[in-house]
Amino acid sequence: MTAPVVNDDPFVDPGSPRHSVEGSTLIVGRTASLTLGTDSLIVLDEEFAQEKRWNCCGLLRNDSKTTQAIPFYNILWAALSHSGILIKYAHPPAKNAVRVATIDYPVEKPQHPHTIAWIKALLDRAYGESQRRKRIKVLINPFGGKGKAQKWYLRDIEPIFAAARCEIHVQKTLYRSHAVEIAEKLDVDAFDVVAACSGDGLPHEVFNGLGRKPDARRALRKIAVVQLPCGTGNAMSWNLNGTDSPSLAALAIVKGIRTPFDLTSITQGDQRTLSFLSQSLGIVAEADLATEHLRWLGSARFTYGIAIRLLGKTVYPCDLAIKIELATKSEVRQHYWHAIHERPLPEQHRESQSSMSTDGSQHEEGLPSLQHGTINDKLPKDWTLIPYDKLGNFYSGNMAFMAADTNFFPAALPNDGYMDLVTVDGDISRLAAVKSLSAVNAGAKFFDMPHVKYCKISGYRIVPKNQKDGYISIDGERMPFQPFQAEVHRGLGTVLSNTGHFYEAPGVVPRGTESA
Numbered sequence: 001m002t003a004p005v006v007n008d009d010p011f012v013d014p015g016s017p018r019h020s021v022e023g024s025t026l027i028v029g030r031t032a033s034l035t036l037g038t039d040s041l042i043v044l045d046e047e048f049a050q051e052k053r054w055n056c057c058g059l060l061r062n063d064s065k066t067t068q069a070i071p072f073y074n075i076l077w078a079a080l081s082h083s084g085i086l087i088k089y090a091h092p093p094a095k096n097a098v099r100v101a102t103i104d105y106p107v108e109k110p111q112h113p114h115t116i117a118w119i120k121a122l123l124d125r126a127y128g129e130s131q132r133r134k135r136i137k138v139l140i141n142p143f144g145g146k147g148k149a150q151k152w153y154l155r156d157i158e159p160i161f162a163a164a165r166c167e168i169h170v171q172k173t174l175y176r177s178h179a180v181e182i183a184e185k186l187d188v189d190a191f192d193v194v195a196a197c198s199g200d201g202l203p204h205e206v207f208n209g210l211g212r213k214p215d216a217r218r219a220l221r222k223i224a225v226v227q228l229p230c231g232t233g234n235a236m237s238w239n240l241n242g243t244d245s246p247s248l249a250a251l252a253i254v255k256g257i258r259t260p261f262d263l264t265s266i267t268q269g270d271q272r273t274l275s276f277l278s279q280s281l282g283i284v285a286e287a288d289l290a291t292e293h294l295r296w297l298g299s300a301r302f303t304y305g306i307a308i309r310l311l312g313k314t315v316y317p318c319d320l321a322i323k324i325e326l327a328t329k330s331e332v333r334q335h336y337w338h339a340i341h342e343r344p345l346p347e348q349h350r351e352s353q354s355s356m357s358t359d360g361s362q363h364e365e366g367l368p369s370l371q372h373g374t375i376n377d378k379l380p381k382d383w384t385l386i387p388y389d390k391l392g393n394f395y396s397g398n399m400a401f402m403a404a405d406t407n408f409f410p411a412a413l414p415n416d417g418y419m420d421l422v423t424v425d426g427d428i429s430r431l432a433a434v435k436s437l438s439a440v441n442a443g444a445k446f447f448d449m450p451h452v453k454y455c456k457i458s459g460y461r462i463v464p465k466n467q468k469d470g471y472i473s474i475d476g477e478r479m480p481f482q483p484f485q486a487e488v489h490r491g492l493g494t495v496l497s498n499t500g501h502f503y504e505a506p507g508v509v510p511r512g513t514e515s516a
Helices: 046-050 109-127 149-163 178-185 201-211 216-222 235-240 246-254 283-289 292-297 300-311 329-342 346-354 430-442
Strands: 025-028 032-036 040-045 067-071 075-080 085-094 097-105 135-140 167-172 193-198 224-229 257-268 271-275 278-282 318-326 384-388 391-397 401-403 419-425 453-464 472-474 477-479 484-497
Touching: 025 109, 032 109, 040 046, 075 109, 075 149, 085 109, 085 149, 097 149, 097 246, 135 149, 149 167, 149 193, 149 246, 178 201, 193 201, 193 246, 201 216, 201 224, 201 271, 216 484, 224 235, 224 246, 235 401, 235 484, 278 283, 283 391, 283 472, 318 329, 318 391, 329 453, 391 453
Parallel strands: 135 167, 135 193, 193 224, 224 484
Antiparallel strands: 025 032, 032 040, 040 067, 075 085, 085 097, 257 271, 257 484, 278 391, 278 472, 318 384, 318 453, 391 419, 419 453, 453 484, 472 477
């Protein structure tokens, strides 16, 4: 006779009718059980209380706990062998790291059918929407992270991938743009993910390599490009994984959800380049590119470079033409608020984006055609031309974080079909400049500053003037100091994210509020 359901069982998920009390608990060994709780695997083992455990002073602890809770997010894999059940999970020995750990218990043969069903339920909860056993092409920049990328991969990343039963193929990049060549020749049917074990430079190369393929649109849709943070600039990981820890990022990729991702075409001269992160001219570009000799400072070199130029009231005259979509901060805030609450399924977004290309053609295989032409064509009639004689900073971004504590674009979304544009005059007061620098960390506070102009756009053209030379940065890479034009392509690329919907950055409205 089946035991009645007990409603006050602490191990039952009251919000999930799929798992009964009987089905959610697996009895293992003589003194232990494994239970699928609300958001964790609950390990109950009377022998835990009998183990001798020592504290940091070398004294024996009086620890009588008999349970251990392992979040489903941390479960990497589970399997049944002839000897019993084996579960591998990511254990956090410190706040900013995880290491592979194992629990195993004997299971009697008559229990095997129930155990198989229980393991399936565990993995369903552990992975949710995320694809299991991803096929990952890992590209390691041996010069990344001050030459430590290879070490970090072997110590922090590979064990996580292996424990999650991912299929891994590792290749080192040997020279600049090598990742472009690798991605261009990649068999996209053999992999699900290309993981750049590097800073932000390698993801830029991978997107552009996939963009060179004859079936570029399919390749960019099929392959999720991710970052394993092993460089001085790890903006991609901060936005999508919420961390610059290699091991935590590896776990995030194992559990990552496929997310459609906007890419931007940059035309300059006769060249077309894909940008995934940002484009800048002025203070930000110079602060990044002119401080290469200070890489030993890590991300602090970026803050230092901005501070020096803000306080110096440096200006960068140019002509700027913009295709404005959301002109006011109020419109931008409302758009962001609506987007994060609507939360359409990634599959629905992908279907709507892939069913028809930008120019209406259903079967075009290459990159989308440019709706607004190139830098060499006439300026589109519906673009707003703004002469900027005192521009201090031009910054267009597709992600929120540009560095660990630099939330320049708090209203940015992965797949809204817009670029977020920030412009600041170069002759603002030094007090306003100092306040701007400190407010960038807060995101929304920077957004609300009256001297910070923030809008959402779908294209722009920028023409530097009255300067023979200067700095233009595309995804942190230096470009020739010449006019260029940009046009965004909604959902052209693919990444993995924790939510499948927005970035791991504070937005312009609190996510828990009820009204804008």
